[in-house]
Structure formats: structure tokens, C-alpha cells
Amino acid sequence: MKDGIAHTLRALHHGERRLARDLVAVAERHAEEHEVHHVATDLADWSREHAGRLAELAAAEGLRLDDDATEPLSGAGPEGLLLLHDLRTLHLAATENSLHWEMLAQAAQTTRDERLLDLASACHPRTLRQMRWTNTLIKQLSPQLLTSL
Template sequence: MKDGIARTLRALHQGEWQLARHLVAVSERHAEEHEVHHVARDLAAWSREHAGRLAEFAAAEGLRLDDDTREPTSGEGPEGLLLLHDLRALHLAATENSLHWEMLAQAAQATRDERLLELASACHPQTLRQMRWTNTLIKQLSPQALTSL
């Protein structure tokens, strides 16, 4: 198996387990919010299933996902993987910003704050464009970066 694919499988496996744990924690912290509580638990089960399926796939390829191999950080690893790592971080940051713009827009509508709504309406589309740009680059660069190692 190509090293880039193996690293990505490990990162996704770890990410799914982390997401499952986070979803369970949110479910427990907000047990009084029945929708949050139950949906978060269902989504956590999906992530646990995904992690299990990733482990099965990897095992069939002779790869253990629970070893200590970690994903490269800034300054470590092959250039292609570093670029993908950086693009993923940018995409996640833009996604977080997009959610904040959406929350502000919803609050502006609820409070009839035209200035805040105008601000969110002007800026949020650019944040969405940032997300599309990073997503496009990730799609373009992943095949070569992950299979060339």
C-alpha cells in the first residue's frame, strides 16, 4: 500500500474515533436537549462504524491502524503530503468561519439587525469561496500526492 494512502487511512481512523468521542461527550453534556442527545449518539455510532470498516480494510491490506505512526505536521514528511495537510487545515478553518458567519446571519435576522445582516451577507460568500478553493485543490492534488510515495 502506498505510504500516502496508509497515512491518510490512519488519520481518518483516528479522526473518526475522535469525532465519535466528541459526539458522545456533547450528547452527555446536553442530555436535556433530546434531539442533540439522541442524534449525537447516532452520529457517534456512525463514526465508530466507519473506524471499524477502515480498520478492516487496512487489515486486509496488511496495515494496522492502531500503531504509533502519526500524520506529518508542518515541516515533516513529503512535500505533497505537507501541502494536503496545510490545505485541510485551511479548509477546516474556513468551514468554522462559515459556521460563525451563518450563526451571525441567523442572529441578525432574529434581532432585525440590518447592519449585522449586511456584514454577514457581504462576507460569508467569500468564506464559502475559500472553502470551495481548498476543496478543489485537495481534490486535484490528492491522487498524485497520496499515490506517489
């Protein structure tokens, strides 16, 4: 198995396990919100299943996905992995900003705050463009970078 693909499997396994833990924590913290509690619990089960399936596939390829290992694709390593890490970081930051723009726009609509709605309407599309740009680069570069290591 190519090193780049192995790194990505480790990162995804780590991410799925972290997401499962985070979802369980949210479900427990908001147990009184029945929909949040039940959906978060179900989604945590999905992430645990994903992590298990990743571990099975990796094991079949002779790769061990250590739960205690530091997160792969953390910025250290070959230049290609560093670029993918940086693009992922940018994409996640833009995604978070997009959610905040959406929340502000919804609040502006509810309160009929035209200035705030105008601001969100002007800026949010650019944030969506940032997300599309990073996503496009990740799609274009990851096949070559992950299979060339």
C-alpha cells in the same frame, strides 16, 4: 499499499475515533436535550462503525491502524503530505468561519439588525469561496500526491 494512502487511512481512522469520542461527550454533556443526546449518540455509532471498517480494510492490506499512534498528516513527512495538511487546515478554518457568518446572519435577521446582516451578506460569500478553493485543490492534488509516495 502506497504510503500516502496508508497515511490518509490512519488519519481518517484517528479522526473517526476522535469524532466518536467527541460526539459521546456532547451527548453526555447535553443529556437533557433529547434530540442532541440521541442524534449525537447515533452519529457516534456511525463513526465507530466507520473506524472499524477502515481497520478491517487496512488489516486486509497488511496495515495496522494503531489507536495510540499520533495523528498522521500532522504536517510532518513528505512535502506532498505537508501541502495536503496545510490545505486541510485552511479548509477547516474557512468552514468554521462560514458557520460563524451563518450564525451572525441568522441572529441579524432575528433582531432585524441591517448593518450586521449587510456585513454577513458581504463577507460570507468570500468565505464560501475560500472553502471551494481549498476543496478544489485537495481534490486536484490528493490523487497524485497520495499515490506517488
